[in-house]
Amino acid sequence: MNANAEELELKDRLSLIESMIAEGRRTTESWGWTFLLWGVAYYVAIAWSAFGQPAIAWPVTMTVGGVLTSVLAARVRGNQPGTTVGRAMMAIWTCMGISLFILMMSLGITGRLELHLGAAIVAAMLGTANATSSIILKWKMQFASAVVWWAAMVAALFTSEFATGIVFLVAIFFCQIVFGIYCMISESRRHKARASGQEASHA
Amino acid sequence: MPELPELNPVIHGKLRLALLSLLIGVEEAEFTWLRSKTGSTDGNLGAQLLKLEEAGYVAVEKKFVQRKPQTLYRMTETGRKALTAYVHALKQLLGTAIGA
Numbered sequence: 035m036n037a038n039a040e041e042l043e044l045k046d047r048l049s050l051i052e053s054m055i056a057e058g059r060r061t062t063e064s065w066g067w068t069f070l071l072w073g074v075a076y077y078v079a080i081a082w083s084a085f086g087q088p089a090i091a092w093p094v095t096m097t098v099g100g101v102l103t104s105v106l107a108a109r110v111r112g113n114q115p116g117t118t119v120g121r122a123m124m125a126i127w128t129c130m131g132i133s134l135f136i137l138m139m140s141l142g143i144t145g146r147l148e149l150h151l152g153a154a155i156v157a158a159m160l161g162t163a164n165a166t167s168s169i170i171l172k173w174k175m176q177f178a179s180a181v182v183w184w185a186a187m188v189a190a191l192f193t194s195e196f197a198t199g200i201v202f203l204v205a206i207f208f209c210q211i212v213f214g215i216y217c218m219i220s221e222s223r224r225h226k227a228r229a230s231g232q233e234a235s236h237a
Numbered sequence: 238m239p240e241l242p243e244l245n246p247v248i249h250g251k252l253r254l255a256l257l258s259l260l261i262g263v264e265e266a267e268f269t270w271l272r273s274k275t276g277s278t279d280g281n282l283g284a285q286l287l288k289l290e291e292a293g294y295v296a297v298e299k300k301f302v303q304r305k306p307q308t309l310y311r312m313t314e315t316g317r318k319a320l321t322a323y324v325h326a327l328k329q330l331l332g333t334a335i336g337a
Contacts, residue, residue: 045331048331051258051320052258054254054255054258054259057262058261059262113269113270114270115263115266116264116265121264
């Protein structure tokens with residue numbers, strides 16, 4: 035083999051390593067639907083507790099939301115490999131959800147749940163989870179969501195019960211519904227771009 | 238003139254190199270995912286993965302998920318070190334080839 039052919043082969047190997055590492059790290063995980071699902075779940079729980087049975091509205095809706103999320107996540111993931119970033123995201127949101135569920139259940143059972151404080155705790159935890167995710171993913175839009183939740187947390191402690199309710203409904207709309215739809219649209223665009231890129235490279 | 242490094246023959250095979258490069262970016266991967274990313278046949282992929290397993294570069298785990306068999310591969314610490322050493326050697330050789 036002459037020197038030029040050898041150099042080409044070495045370059046080819048190096049390029050293969052780079053492309054395969056990029057391919058392995060290329061995540062096809064889609065999480066926009068979870069924001070939307072939980073946004074709808076919060077609205078269902080709020081409506082159910084306002085007009086129906088407040089004692090069971092939140093625990094039942096949150097449990098159903100949790101089960102639905104796990105089942106759909108397993109289906110969406112398929113045979114995609116797990117990445118460290120994916121596991122970090124799952125850890126943040128699962129731990130936040132479990133903490134929130136146990137805390138709210140305990141406060142509810144002991145009769146110590148107060149609207150202002152309860153709303154502030156929920157907003158603070160959602161703000162923390164969104165901010166942590168956004169820093170790991172380097173995603174400014176999600177950090178904006180965290181800021182909205184933190185603002186809702188402060189508002190919950192300084193405003194009337196009615197205003198706290200309105201602030202919460204608005205925060206859910208922007209941080210769950212609008213942000214969820216935005217995520218789904220950008221994920222769909224990203225997947226389409228990748229698919230067309232792969233078609234071009236296979237052509 | 239410094240002695241040129243030798244490239245690890247276990248890693249140097251194109252498919253094996255592709256497999257290790259894929260596995261370094263993920264925690265673990267299914268056989269079917271590796272097949273789709275490399276475009277390899279089941280037989281060839283299985284044989285190359287076995288060579289990497291025998292060299293201690295990948296670990297395999299077989300399990301059943303919803304009654305379906307699933308084979309998961311993950312890179313070992315030895316595999317990670319071997320790939321890193323291979324890349325260093327490759328860059329050194331390439332530098333020499335370009336400089337020649």
